[in-house]
Amino acid sequence: MKFDRSVKIAPSILSADFANFGAEIQAVEAQGADWIHVDVMDGHFVPNITFGPATCAAIRPHIKTVMDVHLMIAPVDPYIQAFADAGADVITAHVEAGPHIHRTLQAIRATGAKAGLALNPGTPAEVAAPLLDMVDLICVMTVNPGFGGQKFIHSCVQKVTELREMIGDREVHIEIDGGVDPSTAPLVIAAGADVLVAGSAVFKGGSVQNPVPYGENIRAIRASV
Numbered sequence: 684m685k686f687d688r689s690v691k692i693a694p695s696i697l698s699a700d701f702a703n704f705g706a707e708i709q710a711v712e713a714q715g716a717d718w719i720h721v722d723v724m725d726g727h728f729v730p731n732i733t734f735g736p737a738t739c740a741a742i743r744p745h746i747k748t749v750m751d752v753h754l755m756i757a758p759v760d761p762y763i764q765a766f767a768d769a770g771a772d773v774i775t776a777h778v779e780a781g782p783h784i785h786r787t788l789q790a791i792r793a794t795g796a797k798a799g800l801a802l803n804p805g806t807p808a809e810v811a812a813p814l815l816d817m818v819d820l821i822c823v824m825t826v827n828p829g830f831g832g833q834k835f836i837h838s839c840v841q842k843v844t845e846l847r848e849m850i851g852d853r854e855v856h857i858e859i860d861g862g863v864d865p866s867t868a869p870l871v872i873a874a875g876a877d878v879l880v881a882g883s884a885v886f887k888g889g890s891v892q893n894p895v896p897y898g899e900n901i902r903a904i905r906a907s908v
């Protein structure tokens with residue numbers, strides 16, 4: 684996976700048809716998705732449950748681009764190798780999910796996957812400062828994690844500005860996750876983000892049988908920035 688700073692749109696399959704992940708992924712990629720964002724929730728770190736490494740392994744052959752796995756689970760460390768074996772290109776863990784984020788990031792990189800660090804809306808940018816040389820991506824949550832379709836929290840935009848400044852010329856992506864649509868995307872891109880996760884804003888109005896709205900929705904976000 685080569686680093687580049689261009690704007691990337693990563694549809695979250697949290698808003699896809701759970702009985703049809705393979706076809707949904709192929710549809711959004713055909714309609715212009717740059718990465719595929721995969722939300723793993725455990726009903727403990729967040730109040731919702733999605734799926735685990737077996738589902739990730741099953742959908743992997745359908746992804747031609749980048750498999751971006753967002754782990755909303757605690758603990759994280761016992762499961763890192765399983766998600767790497769499932770074919771994740773990026774594995775993102777939350778700083779709030781345990782006491783040893785430094786060890787977690789080391790363990791992710793040791794698998795060969797890119798290491799992501801996610802920050803909840805209530806977590807300040809400064810927590811990332813000692814970790815900047817250990818991360819390939821910082822995921823700024825712009826909703827409280829657990830559900831799709833929530834409202835973007837505007838106070839998080841300032842955090843993106845602070846992180847962009849802290850990152851300097853390091854090759855670290857800033858990803859925005861939650862409530863991204865054509866009205867909020869320009870705010871975070873202007874602040875320095877380059878990866879836009881979007882679930883409801885990409886999948887709305889379309890289906891595997893009628894994927895054209897997926898393309899329209901992706902193009903609307905791209906055109907807005």
Ligand SMILES: O=C(CO)[C@H](O)[C@H](O)COP(=O)(O)O
Pocket residue numbers: 695697698720722753755826827828829830831832833860861862863880881882883884
């Ligand atoms: O991590 C997530 C929720 O915890 C999802 O990636 C995020 O909410 C995307 O959904 P939407 O674009 O509908 O807000």
Ligand SMILES: [Fe+2]
Pocket residue numbers: 695720721722753860880
């Ligand atoms: Fe996510």
